[in-house]
Amino acid sequence: xxxxxxxxxxxxxxxxxxxxxxxxxxxxxxxxxxxxxxxxxxxxxxxxxxxxxxxxxxxxxxxxxxxxxxxxxxxxxxxxxxxxxxxxxxxxxxxxxxxxxxxxxxxxxxxxxxxxxxxxxxxxxxxxxxxxxxxxxxxxxxxxxxxxxxxxxxxxxxxxxxxxxxxxxxxxxxxxxxxxxxxxxxxxxxxxxxxxxxxxxxxxxxxxxxxxxxxxxxxxxxxxxxxxxxxxxxxxxxxxxxxxxxxxxxxxxxxxxxxxxxxxxxxxxxxxxxxxxxxxxxxxxxxxxxxxxxxxxxxxxxxxxxxxxxxxxxxxxxxxxxxxxxxxxxxxxxxxxxxxxxxxxxxxxxxxxxxxxxxxxxxxxxxxxxxxxxxxxxxxxxxxxxxxxxxxxxxxxxxxxxxxxxxxxxxxxxxxxxxxxxxxxxxxxxxxxxxxxxxxxxxxxxxxxxxxxxxxxxxxxxxxxxxxxxxxxxxxxx
RNA sequence: GCCCCUAUAGCUCAGUUGGGAGAGCACCUGACUCUUAAUCAGGGUGUCCCAGGUUCGAGCCCUGGUGGGGGCACCA
Numbered sequence: 124x125x126x127x128x129x130x131x132x133x134x135x136x137x138x139x140x141x142x143x144x145x146x147x148x149x150x151x152x153x154x155x156x157x158x159x160x161x162x163x164x165x166x167x168x169x170x171x172x173x174x175x176x177x178x179x180x181x182x183x184x185x186x187x188x189x190x191x192x193x194x195x196x197x198x199x200x201x202x203x204x205x206x207x208x209x210x211x212x213x214x215x216x217x218x219x220x221x222x223x224x225x226x227x228x229x230x231x232x233x234x235x236x237x238x239x240x241x242x243x244x245x246x247x248x249x250x251x252x253x254x255x256x257x258x259x260x261x262x263x264x265x266x267x268x269x270x271x272x273x274x275x276x277x278x279x280x281x282x283x284x285x286x287x288x289x290x291x292x293x294x295x296x297x298x299x300x301x302x303x304x305x306x307x308x309x310x311x312x313x314x315x316x317x318x319x320x321x322x323x324x325x326x327x328x329x330x331x332x333x334x335x336x337x338x339x340x341x342x343x344x345x346x347x348x349x350x351x352x353x354x355x356x357x358x359x360x361x362x363x364x365x366x367x368x369x370x371x372x373x374x375x376x377x378x379x380x381x382x383x384x385x386x387x388x389x390x391x392x393x394x395x396x397x398x399x400x401x402x403x404x405x406x407x408x409x410x411x412x413x414x415x416x417x418x419x420x421x422x423x424x425x426x427x428x429x430x431x432x433x434x435x436x437x438x439x440x441x442x443x444x445x446x447x448x449x450x451x452x453x454x455x456x457x458x459x460x461x462x463x464x465x466x467x468x469x470x471x472x473x474x475x476x477x478x479x480x481x482x483x484x485x486x487x488x489x490x491x492x493x494x495x496x497x498x499x500x501x502x503x504x505x506x507x508x509x510x511x512x513x514x515x516x517x518x519x520x521x522x523x524x525x526x527x528x529x530x531x532x533x534x535x536x537x538x539x540x541x542x543x544x545x546x547x548x549x550x551x552x553x554x555x556x557x558x559x560x561x562x563x564x565x566x567x568x569x570x571x572x573x574x575x576x577x578x579x580x581x582x583x584x585x586x587x588x589x590x591x592x593x594x595x596x597x598x599x600x601x
Numbered sequence: 602g603c604c605c606c607u608a609u610a611g612c613u614c615a616g617u618u619g620g621g622a623g624a625g626c627a628c629c630u631g632a633c634u635c636u637u638a639a640u641c642a643g644g645g646u647g648u649c650c651c652a653g654g655u656u657c658g659a660g661c662c663c664u665g666g667u668g669g670g671g672g673c674a675c676c677a
Contacts, residue, residue, distance in 0.1 A: 130646060131611060131628065182640090183633040202634070219627080233635045256612035256626050258638055263612085265669045277612090320677045339676095366676045367602095462674065469676050498677055537677095585670090598668065 135251045138216040142249065147213060149249040154224035161194035164229050170239060172197060173224040173247060175276075176217060178257060186214065187238075190223060198238045199225050206241065213246065219257075220250030268593050284581050287406060288589060291577060292359065294405050295379065298398060304355040304381065309344035311337060311361070315552040318342030318499070320468065321364040324374075337363035342499070342568065343555045345382050346526060349566050350558045354384040359573070370585040371518060374594045377573040382526070386567035387501075388509045391523040392488055395513060395569055396423050399486075399576070407580060414516040414579055417484040425486040430507075433489050437478040443506060447495055468496045472512065472519050480517020487514050498536040500524035501565075515579055523569035530559035 142149045157171040164170055174190035174197075186201045203211040217223070224245040232238050255261035260277040267274040267281075274281050296306065314333065316323040318340030326335050341360045348356055363375050383390060403410055403421050410421040434440045440457045442450055451465040461470060479487055490511040494500075497508035501524065509525035527533050537551035577589040587593035 134628070178637075178639095180636050180639050181633085182636065185634045185636085187636050187639085189637075198637070200635075204634080232637090234637080236635090236637075238635085253611045253627060258626065259613040261612070262614095263608095263669090265608095266612090268669090273612095322676075364676065367674075370671080372676075467675085467677080470674095472676090496677065539677095596668065 131253055132251055135218060135249070138218070139249050139251065142213065142216055142246070145209070145212070147246065149246050151224070151245050151247040154245060154247055156224070159194045160190070160192045160197050164197075164237060166229050166231055166237075168229045169227070170229060171224065171226045172239065173222065175250075176219050176221050176223060177254075179217065179219055188217075188223075190225070190239075198232070198236055199223075199227070199241050199244075200230075200232070200238045201241045201244075210244065214244070217246070218250060220252070220254045221246065222248035222250075265595075265598075268587055268595055269598060271591055284577075284583070284589065285591060287581060288577050291402055291406055291580065292573070294402055295398070295573075296359070298401055299357050299381070302355070304357045304383075305353060307345070307348060307353070307356050307358055309338075309341045309348075309358060309360075311363075313338050313344075315554075317552045317555065319362075319364075322366055324363050324365045339364050340378070340570070341380055342570070343552050345380055346563060346566070346568070347555065347558045349382055349384055349526075350561055350563045354564070355382070357381040368594060370587075371575065371578075373574065373586050373590055376586070376590075379569075379571040379573055381569045381571075382566050383568075384564040384566045387525040387565065388490070388511055388523050388567050391567040391569040392427070392490075392511055394567075395521050395523065395571060396425055396486070398571075402576075403580070412580070412582075414484065414582055415584055417480070417516050419516050419579070420485045425488055425513075426483065427488045427490055427511075429491045430489050430493065431491065433475065433479075437474075437482070442493065447493075450493065471496070475512075475514060476517050476519060479514045484516040486520075488512070489514065497524060498539070499527055499533070501527045501529075518575055518579070519572070520575050520579070521569060521571045523567065526563070526566045526568045528559060528563040528565055530556050533559055 139149055154173050155171060156173050157169075158164055160172060160174060172190065172192070174192035176188050177191045177196065178189040180187045184203050186203075188199050188201070190197055190199055201214055203214070206214065224247050225239055225241045226244070227239045227242040230238055230240050255273055255277040261267055261273050267278075275285075300306070312326070312328070312335040314335055316336040316339050318338075319342065321339045323336040323339050326337065327333070328335055338360075340362055341358050345356060345358060358380050360378055360380060361375055362378055364372070365374065366372065368374060381391070381394065383394070400410060400421055400423055403412065412419050412421065428436070431441070431443050434442050438454070438457050438459060440453050440459075442453065447465050451461055454461050454466055459474065475489060479489075488511045491503060491507045492500075492510045492512075494502050494506055494508040497510045500508040500510045503509045511523055512519055513521035513523075527536070534551065534556045537556070574586050574589050577583070578586060581589060583589050
């Protein structure tokens with residue numbers, strides 16, 4: 124394998140050497156373009172354009188090539204007679220993949236194609252490795268993820284997907300800004316990782332001589348800001364979880380967290396519904412979409428179902444009045460497989476994901492979770508917390524609650540949690556609790572999985588398809 | 602961590618029952634003054650993922666490993 128690469132490399136290295144011998148720099152600098160390749164050009168225009176050679180068709184004394192930039196492509200035509208010896212010799216050493224700047228006049232070929240008649244060209248970058256095949260492109264999933272640049276070069280729809288990702292994030296900011304939310308940034312390196320379940324990545328700061336963790340969520344810092352007097356804030360955050368990797372989980376992922384003082388989880392339900400509908404209309408131009416063969420209708424209002432009712436409907440289990448052990452027993456006696464000693468929150472989420480994807484792929488809010496599963500949420504009553512999760516097409520997309528602002532209760536519930544949690548740096552965050560002791564206004568808080576939302580909008584089966592450089596195991600040495 | 606699938610040329614892929622490693626594109630040599638998946642003539646460029654094993658003989662069968670994909674588990 125390396126043998127043949129080096130043979131193809133050899134060929135091009137030889138050309139590169141010859142170009143240098145001729146006193147030409149194969150890696151040119153700034154090149155002034157008159158037009159991007161999606162621009163309107165007319166016959167007779169003198170243009171100066173640049174791009175990568177995608178195809179090359181020699182015809183003896185002439186040649187055609189297709190030049191491509193980010194926006195589009197154009198054909199160029201070379202007549203060696205009129206190009207002169209030096210430029211002619213250089214042109215014959217060009218390959219598919221090279222970057223070129225050309226100057227010349229636009230004309231129409233016999234078949235009517237808009238073409239630049241090259242009067243002068245500049246080699247802007249010599250390519251040493253062959254590009255993926257022109258017709259079938261690059262399919263190998265591993266290469267597509269590992270060498271995303273090749274994927275972007277050969278698969279136009281991938282580039283479009285990431286354009287959409289970028290537009291979505293811009294729209295989302297604009298929408299929140301218009302609603303009066305302030306964008307803030309909080310620490311990624313935290314000494315006490317909190318605000319979610321999940322195992323953190325651990326690291327170390329030399330000067331301070333202290334252990335630090337990459338955040339698993341920004342939640343506890345954002346709530347400190349509520350204490351500080353900000354009333355409507357959000358953070359578009361990269362968070363990190365040191366756990367299993369799957370079609371829905373990348374170790375680093377993008378999330379939106381929103382907090383609004385004097386609001387509650389009902390307001391968050393309305394907010395996330397309005398936001399997602401807005402994004403769908405703006406970016407997709409429709410409210411009915413198809414995800415992996417399933418019809419998803421985003422038309423509001425979305426279905427709301429209490430957790431108790433959902434478990435009743437889906438499994439015939441009444442979970443009211445239960446603690447976690449009784450709940451586990453009930454699920455088991457209803458014939459539901461529960462691994463381990465007792466069911467976990469995620470176990471329940473997985474159950475809901477599977478059942479809801481079959482029965483109702485359209486958005487469904489599951490509301491009012493058992494309180495023991497929600498240590499940071501305000502209780503509605505003894506058994507139930509004011510929390511919801513949003514499921515769309517069998518995927519947990521958002522999670523929100525009325526924030527618990529009673530410091531004494533918060534300390535107790537984190538302690539209980541810590542007891543259940545055991546090791547792993549999951550101590551209660553004392554400074555966070557202290558902040559609550561100064562007083563935090565009641566608030567609604569929301570977390571929304573941005574990668575997953577983009578999966579939904581782009582009909583992508585895997586989270587790796589919507590992250591430019593997804594995490595993979597270390598491959599072979601190059 | 603467990604289970605299933607998968608790995609052949611730069612790319613996309615074929616490879617029969619275990620018997621000479623192939624095709625298209627790309628690439629190389631030559632021809633060609635409007636082609637556009639240019640065409641024509643010639644050329645195969647390979648650690649069949651890795652390491653063992655069975656066999657007279659392994660791309661193919663067996664065992665172990667590695668990468669990738671999917672599922673399960675884990676993810677207050």
